[in-house]
Amino acid sequence: MVYTKDMTQHTPTKQKGFIKTIILLIIALALLKFVFNFDVIEFFKTPKVADTVSYIWNDVILFLWNNYIEAPFFWAWDNAKLLTKIGWDNLIVLLDKIKEIVVAIKN
Numbered sequence: 076m077v078y079t080k081d082m083t084q085h086t087p088t089k090q091k092g093f094i095k096t097i098i099l100l101i102i103a104l105a106l107l108k109f110v111f112n113f114d115v116i117e118f119f120k121t122p123k124v125a126d127t128v129s130y131i132w133n134d135v136i137l138f139l140w141n142n143y144i145e146a147p148f149f150w151a152w153d154n155a156k157l158l159t160k161i162g163w164d165n166l167i168v169l170l171d172k173i174k175e176i177v178v179a180i181k182n
Contacts, residue, residue, distance in 0.1 A: 107113040118124060 104115055107115060119128070
């Protein structure tokens with residue numbers, strides 16, 4: 076949710092369309108199967124594709140996760156929980172004060 080200058084709510088268009096994307100994906104897969112007789116599952120089971128996916132997963136993604144992403148991710152995760160516990164009540168109070176100021180300015 077995004078607020079405009081006059082504090083009205085506006086939902087950005089980038090956050091819409093998830094269901095539409097899923098439906099289009101299902102239609103595309105159905106077209107591949109019935110029009111072109113292309114079986115996506117069998118395609119991913121072929122040895123060449125399976126080897127490529129295995130290489131990408133084991134050698135690229137897991138390498139990046141283990142060597143670069145894992146430690147900062149868990150540090151941020153642990154500290155985010157701590158900061159959330161400490162700061163949540165203060166954040167709510169701050170937002171209530173901001174809301175009171177905006178209402179006072181509007182009136």
